[in-house]
Amino acid sequence: MSIWSRISDALSALAKGESLSDVFAHLRTPPERSAGFAIAVIALGAKMAKADGQVTRDEVSAFREVFTIPRSEEKNAARLFNLARTDVAGFELYAQRVAAMFGPDDPALCDLMEGLFHIALADGEYHPAENAYLEHVSEIFGMDPARFTSLRSRMVPDEHPDPYTVLGVSRDTPLADIRKAWRQEVRDSHPDRMIARGVPEEAVKLAEKRLIAVNRAWDEINEGQG
Numbered sequence: 001m002s003i004w005s006r007i008s009d010a011l012s013a014l015a016k017g018e019s020l021s022d023v024f025a026h027l028r029t030p031p032e033r034s035a036g037f038a039i040a041v042i043a044l045g046a047k048m049a050k051a052d053g054q055v056t057r058d059e060v061s062a063f064r065e066v067f068t069i070p071r072s073e074e075k076n077a078a079r080l081f082n083l084a085r086t087d088v089a090g091f092e093l094y095a096q097r098v099a100a101m102f103g104p105d106d107p108a109l110c111d112l113m114e115g116l117f118h119i120a121l122a123d124g125e126y127h128p129a130e131n132a133y134l135e136h137v138s139e140i141f142g143m144d145p146a147r148f149t150s151l152r153s154r155m156v157p158d159e160h161p162d163p164y165t166v167l168g169v170s171r172d173t174p175l176a177d178i179r180k181a182w183r184q185e186v187r188d189s190h191p192d193r194m195i196a197r198g199v200p201e202e203a204v205k206l207a208e209k210r211l212i213a214v215n216r217a218w219d220e221i222n223e224g225q226g
Contacts (some may be wrong), residue, residue, distance in 0.1 A: 003200045004073040006035035007078065014083070021089050024097040033101075033198040037108060040098040041066055041115040041203075042077065043084035047091035048120060048133050062122035066115040068202040091133070095140040107188060108197045110139045110151065114206050117155035126156050154213035165216035175225050182218040186211065 010023050010032070020043060027036030033076065042063060049062075062068060069077050084094070102108050113134065120130040131152070138148040148170040153161045164171050167181050187193065189207035 001200050002073075003034055003038055003067075004031060004070070004076055007038060010035050010039065010075060011080065011083075019089060020083050020087050021097050022092050024101040028101050030198070034195075034200040036098075036101050037112060037198050038067065038200050038203065039080065040094075040101070040112055041119070042080050043094055044098070044112075044116055044137060045119040046081045046084035048116065048130060049081075049085065049096060062119050065118040065122050066203050066206060067200070068205075091137070092140060095137045099141050102198070104142050106197070108199060109143065110147070111194060111197070111199050111203075111206055113138060113141070113143070113148070113151055114155060114210060115203065117151065118206070119208075121157075122153065154210055161213070161217075163220040166213050166217035167221070175222070178221055179218070182214055183213045187219060189214075 001119075011020075013023055013026065014020065020039075023039065024036055027033055027039070045063065063077060063081075085160060098112070099109070102112075116134055116137065118136065122124055134152075135148060135216075138145075146168060148166055153165045164173075164178075167178060167185065169178050169181050173181075189211050191201075191204040191207070194204050194207060195201055
């Protein structure tokens with residue numbers, strides 16, 4: 001069963017009177033958890049979006065930065081986007097339900113935040129309002145501020161991001177420990193590990209930008225201290 005079929009099954013609960021934010025309570029175990037991840041990214045991304053009216057093909061393309069969406073499933077993705085965008089519930093409630101679905105300190109929440117960064121940057125710009133939104137979501141997720149700063153350094157284009165910030169270490173951290181942090185990031189970016197913690201197969205390309213950033217950061221630090 002594809003991720004989009006699972007999403008359709010999850011959304012069928014809405015016909016019984018549940019709100020979209022209620023759906024997350026039913027998606028805590030595999031394989032439903034991967035559908036919960038996808039719904040969370042699209043729903044929180046919709047709350048961040050500034051689009052008016054019905055979702056357009058351009059808006060759907062923003063989610064292609066995170067997911068492989070077959071043409072045949074674009075309508076389902078658009079429907080989900082519009083359900084979240086027009087829902088009277090605020091994004092804070094969505095973020096609270098998503099945090100409860102995964103649990104505190106779950107690494108999948110970092111994957112999810114990276115997905116939201118991809119969507120925020122899909123138009124080529126990163127607006128202060130988007131940063132404030134994502135920072136607030138990360139706080140609801142219980143994410144350490146330093147971790148959020150590290151994620152932002154990896155995802156948001158900069159002429160020269162600080163390599164220590166990218167790896168989430170300080171400048172006085174021993175090189176051996178920095179190497180451990182880098183290796184851990186590389187291990188956590190393996191597709192098998194991502195899928196095991198609930199990231200859909202269709203979204204494992206999230207790790208591409210992360211790997212580029214952490215490998216570049218390690219090379220820069222290692223060469224500078226070598």
